[in-house]
Amino acid sequence: MNPGPSQPPPASPHEPPASPAPVRTSRVLWAVLAGLYVLAFPYHPGLRSPNELCRLWQTRALVEYGTLDINQALRDYGYVGDLSVKDGKYYPSKAPLMSFAAVPLYAVLRAAGGGFRYAVPEVPLVFFSRLLLTILPTLAMLWGVRRFLNAYVSPPVADGVTVTYGLGSLAYSYSLLFMSHQATAVLLFGGFYALWRCARGEWRERGYAVAGAFAGATVAAEYTGALGVLGLVLYAALSLLWRPEPLRVRLALLGRAAGLATLGALPFVATLMLYHQAAFGHPLASGYKYLNDAAYQPWHLGGFLGIRYPDPRAFLLSFFSPLRGLFTLSPFLLLALPGLLLMRREGRASREWRTLCWLSAALLAGYTYFTSSFSYDSWGWTTGPRHLTGLVPFLLLPVALVLERLRAGRHPWLLGGAAAVCAVSILITGVLTLINYIPDLVSSALLSLALPLLKAGYLTPTVLSFWGIPQPLAGAPLLLALLALAGWTFVRLGSPEHAWPPRAVLAGGALMAVLLLGAQVPGAAHHAGDQESLRLLKAVWLTPPGKAVSFWPAPPR
Template sequence: MSFDRRTPLAVFLLLLFSYAYINQGWGWNQNSRLDVLHALFVKHTITIDAYEENTGDKEKLNGHFYSEKAPGMILVAAPAFLLAYGTLHLSGINIDGATGWKISDRVTTAGSVGLLAALGGMCLFLLLRRRMDPRLALIATLAVFLGSLPFPYATMMFSHGAIMGLFAIALWVFDLRDRHPKKGAQYDYLLGFLCGLAVSCEYPAAIGAGMFFLLTLLRGWKSAARFVAASILPLLTIPLYNWAVSGSFLSLGYGRVDFAGMQDGFFGVTLPKSEAVRGLLFSHFRGLFFWSPFLLLSAVGYPVLYRRSQRLFWMTLLVPVAYVCFATSYAYWDGGFAFGPRHLSAAVPFLAIAAAFGLEKLSLTGTALAAASILMTTFATFVNAMPPNEFHRPLFEFYPRDFSEGKMAWNLGRSLGLSGAWGMAVWAAISAVAVTGIFYQLRERRKSAAAAKHVRSWSRAWAHLHAMVIRWSRTISRIRFSPSSWIPDFRRLDPVRTILWIAIIGAISLRFVHLPLMEFKGDEFDVLIRAWRNAHGVEFATTSIPSSVGLVNPPFFVWLLSIPAFFTSDPVLVTAFVAAVNAAGLLLLYAFLKRAFSANTALWTTALLSTAPWAIIYSRKLWPQDVMIFFLVLLYFALFLMMKRYRPWHVYLLFFTLAAVTQLHLIAWILPLIFFLFFDIFRVPIRKRDLLGGLSLFALLYLPYLFFHQSSSFLNLLDFLRDSHESLNIRDILEHLEWSVAATSGLKFAAHIGDDAYALFLRQYFGMIPVLFFITYAFGVAIAFAALAREGLRNIRLLLRPLTIEPGIRILLLLIAVYAVIIGIYALIGAPPYTQYHIIFYPLMPLVLVFALERAVRSRFFPSALAHSLLLLIVLSNLAFSAGFIHFLGRNPEKIGAGYGKPYALEWSLWEQKIHLELSQ
């Protein structure tokens, strides 16, 4: 068998195996159709009087019960049901008995809905591989047919799985019609039959079928006539069934049901509702993009699709829009006991094509979203694809509970004596082997071309090495060592740069002045004890202290403090270690910005940040945020080095620091996703071997934390996920924006030491003069952001060509993206505007201000002397305010209150006793 046939067949078999592996069991919807099949072939009637008690999806007419469902699914499922019926009859098993019913259900579902869905997945793959890399086509196909609505609905006798399969096949035929016009008549007939069959299975499929008809009509009336002629045969089942039930060809079953909502509008369809839009697209309850984040790539893919095929573009855009309008207008938009937005299921194949083209643009991010979609959908399908609608966050409230209790849908593993979870593991292993085999097939096809591209002769390699040795030898011969070169020429020193370096050194020194008067409360005590126990082998740390949202922090900060705790348990000395790490982070910031931007940008930014009062306060206590700047800068530095000159150790450094930062601050858990997107957009090179090693290092650092959650049955994590968070209003969002600027200045300082202490401090030191410069700094940052946004809009074409952007500007864009995303998350989860929540933005605010000012100076929009004078005054004001506060703290420690609490020195003996008591146990 040729490669062109072998790979699609493998995709089809993998999907069919997956759909047949699971069966969801009984439910009103599937029972209604199974009842008709049993009545037809066992009782030889279309009335379901003998089975009506197992379903509510029925109508009563003239003393008899009938299924209210569209009749097309009965024809589709009849062959598979007959196979099950004949096999059970030969085996002596009563098909109406409990065992016979279950077997007939599983065989019929797999042989009808599952078969059509698997065929649809294969056809989607065939369509996509003609237009993109086959490997990306495979990822997109699996992301949709194993990571979205087709998977759960192909495991039960719902019509949705069949509709998605039929529309995927129809899209493939529609594409073939465009590429092979000579066979247009055949494809018109096939397309009409598929659309007619879809409508006969589910009446709302008329929306998608109607769009196919309109685009076929644009080809000419002959094509439209063939389309209509082919659709008549399956559509005839609807009036014939209506006549057999009620004696009227036009009397639909949905018009006679007792559901109150169905009496409004046109069979329950009225006007779109805003609640339904949010619920069907984004909510935890039924959100399509929540359960299938891979489909978010459709927003990126539509522009690409428009350039390549406008007919396909309009088809894949208008059908989802129409289905959203329909579903949000429907009285029962939530779909009852269902997985995801089942009334939007028919739109999924259309969105899948656009998402596949988005995957082509963002392959790394798209692959991650595909994996997330498959993981969530698979987990839900194996547990229960029909969660009760009383759970509005089923992923956190329903599925973990049922999984932990062993309540899972039937899967083939149970027939082998395995539990539901082990059955899921067997499926995962088999599927992983199958996917690996398919990828290997795709790789073999490209192997010869790739090998030819990368082959190099030994002679060329030797010539390159010889030239490199000659070049190095000439460089070394030019080096002249002179003692005078090591002595700086003080006459050439820039006075402004000298002042800035003095300010930076002074700010670093302030981190160690009056250190016994540091903050020290319960959290600091707890983390110190954990670090000492970890350092001395008493108890290996798998967690750190609990966060403010209740979730336990990972243990990296405890591991870091174990270094000084191995030598001492004195809180002052351990805090001095934290201050030293913070100071090292400032020097590293200078080195990084000097490489990424310029020496001027690096010096001004480091001076602004190092002298900021809040930055000094958050360098003198035992909190994870106090050391974050070192690892945060190291993370961005590693990324910058990867873009400038790739080395394997850059990758390991990147993943190590990413693991460290995400353990120091829980909000940083969003960083891996942002970095995925960044790598994808800017095509940052990374070798597979180095990527695997980096991921292994990341996983290794998280292994103890995962072990803690696994050993506690994930109770802490589940409690956190179950907590409801109220969203913030605009005023609260603005407050977060204010605090993000204040955290790199001295604004809002009274919130930390108390209003009385702050008023006394201002009376004794400088008055309101520093505050005026803090406000100037804040306004400068706001104006700088506005100026950068204006420049970005003016150079939007450059932003649309990301590979032409310099690495330093890429890093700045990344910092801004992290800022925007995390502020948005704070708004969504209702995080209070604490200073420590904004330390993750530390380098951004001063960098944006300095960067914007430098560009304004270069464009002669702003005088250089004025810009440097303003920045210098802000730096000196910061330093004076910080030095004054440290001096005030030494003279008036008893005045300090609010968030700072009582300084450690005032309660030294009490803390010493507690530490000694705790360590002696």
């Protein structure tokens, strides 16, 4: 395989122009993908989503009262969780970037709603905050992911892996929540993309300042994002130190790159430290030191910020639990393991592949250690292990490399199985994302929660619901689109250009799909916790069957 960017051969002036059909197909594909992001709105006010609302309550406080603390917001808009308390003042326990980023949006919504304190209801505030600050950035990131992958693998593989990442991984789950996890993944990938373009000589040195800005914003959005930033530092250092120039030149380049990156990160890091000083009395003291809920405090005690020695239980459940294991919900990521071996082999002859291999391997090792040494129970009520969201983009190239090799090889059964792994990932994670609130009491997220809710007509709330279309009609198009894109991904990855997959590919794919979906069955206990969780979600469901819902209800008197 050519380790450099794949460039199409120059077209002959006598050749006919290419057919516009692939362009039209691509546009339809990305329109359907964007619709699955923009139209879905899995939110239920009755759950009082603490991770989202504590940030938005600080946004309200900044605009309405000009304060960092949210004491008055709690009195005016209701109590929320995930708080820290210092000297009687309450703050979100999270890093502050998302709260501050929503301020201009809230100000515009407030003006549009009449300009008074209760002008912005909760539902439109959550919807537009997700749309502008987590959904649209992820859609932009998918363009960058596709362009990055297309430099190393064929367009069908780049397309298929990008769609699988967009719908079959934690990227989809946390784009549809106003949390920092997918925002952190977007920022980390943005920083990597800048470093990658600089390493290839496609950007000038000022690109390191861009990478530094992304890195600084990452830490300001999520403290654990510092782990991903360390991986980017390693990648930048290796890509410069392994250049063929003399050592003196390489060290000079490294020094300039470090200086530019520091300048880019400085505004975000300095602002974060000023926030810590104002809220918690010290520039290095975060809200996790002053958690309001005593039950959460043990998770962050001992070791370094709660990170201790690895625990086999935390490792196994984080990756293989039927409730929220990373590989259980997104089995296509298992392809990254043999993919790293292929990258290592490519790295023997290519400095570029070697640095990319080190980046992916280092981040996989670092995030694995983190999730194995932190309390597994702290991931609760989420789709998948949420703090691994920043890792996933850096496993895509090894996954794509495996698929590329299988497409070029002589093992159609294996190719069919690998393509099916991607399609099944879209089905499992996509369906769970349309629920997106997974109680800890559930035995199997797919079989014991998602499917029973769907059978009972409790489909995800959508924008169509706000236009008066009742359930299940409002949610059915999203499920159909999800099924269609899962099938498209299998065909795209498992067939030659503009042809149907061969029989052996279809047989291998069918067998793998049966095995993966069958593996979900043993985890489904159907015990009392499952029934209790179903009753709870049905009781708070925003758009139950036959019920109309208002997007912008009248404010309270």
